[in-house]
Amino acid sequence: MPWESEKQLLRALYRKRAKHYDITANFYYLFGFREFAYRKKAVAALGLSAGDTVVEIGCGTGLNLCYLQKQVGPRGRIIGVDMTDEMLRRAQRRIQNKGWTNVELIQTDAAEYEFPEGVQGILSTFAITLIPEYDQIIRKGAEALRPGGRWVVLDLKLPPRWPRWLVRAGVAVSRPFGVTLDLAERHPWESLATYLPRYQQMELYGGLAYIAVGEK
Numbered sequence: 464m465p466w467e468s469e470k471q472l473l474r475a476l477y478r479k480r481a482k483h484y485d486i487t488a489n490f491y492y493l494f495g496f497r498e499f500a501y502r503k504k505a506v507a508a509l510g511l512s513a514g515d516t517v518v519e520i521g522c523g524t525g526l527n528l529c530y531l532q533k534q535v536g537p538r539g540r541i542i543g544v545d546m547t548d549e550m551l552r553r554a555q556r557r558i559q560n561k562g563w564t565n566v567e568l569i570q571t572d573a574a575e576y577e578f579p580e581g582v583q584g585i586l587s588t589f590a591i592t593l594i595p596e597y598d599q600i601i602r603k604g605a606e607a608l609r610p611g612g613r614w615v616v617l618d619l620k621l622p623p624r625w626p627r628w629l630v631r632a633g634v635a636v637s638r639p640f641g642v643t644l645d646l647a648e649r650h651p652w653e654s655l656a657t658y659l660p661r662y663q664q665m666e667l668y669g670g671l672a673y674i675a676v677g678e679k
């Protein structure tokens with residue numbers, strides 16, 4: 464499918480999902496998928512300090528914002544990028560409810576986004592694999608990082624030793640979020656390892672999820 468049509472379908476899907484996104488995220492706990500523990504680990508892996516600037520690609524409803532806030536504090540800056548208006552509307556509501564004044568939301572296709580120079584951290588959770596230009600985005604982000612800055616991806620991948628039926632079941636429960644088996648051909652962790660000199664990867668949930676960290 465051409466990328467533009469794929470993106471339009473994905474945007475329409477997330478517009479529909481936005482209202483119940485935060486609740487459905489908890490659904491995976493029923494299968495032992497400790498999503499929020501993984502989010503915390505991913506944010507910790509950014510190694511941020513108070514006052515730092517961090518960009519989140521595909522920030523959605525802002526489920527990571529509270530963890531990022533804890534790291535960068537009120538003097539820090541958080542930039543959330545997402546292409547779906549309804550997801551960002553919910554993120555905006557969260558920001559207002561919490562009274563945060565250091566978060567900027569940008570509605571755009573991440574492939575079009577220009578990173579500010581000298582950011583300390585870039586995060587993407589359960590989003591970068593959905594974006595066909597993931598390699599280009601990771602490269603541009605790596606260029607914008609300051610020395611010592613980190614790019615962290617938390618996402619799903621095809622587990623190496625899972626039987627076919629289990630993989631199909633995994634894809635079926637993730638389909639409401641636009642996950643399809645052909646996304647398994649996209650390997651953002653390889654891009655991180657290519658563009659950043661220091662690279663580490665942590666396998667989660669039997670290899671179905673991973674946290675990949677590239678440091679400049």
Ligand SMILES: C[S@@+](CC[C@H](N)C(=O)[O-])C[C@H]1O[C@@H](n2cnc3c(N)ncnc32)[C@H](O)[C@@H]1O
Nearest residue numbers: 477521522523545546547550572573588589590
């Ligand atoms: C599964 S949600 C993840 C949201 C959030 N990162 C989280 O962990 O809860 C995927 C998000 O990626 C966004 N997204 C998908 N393709 C995108 C693109 N090309 N540019 C920007 N955002 C995109 C969707 O709008 C959606 O909000």
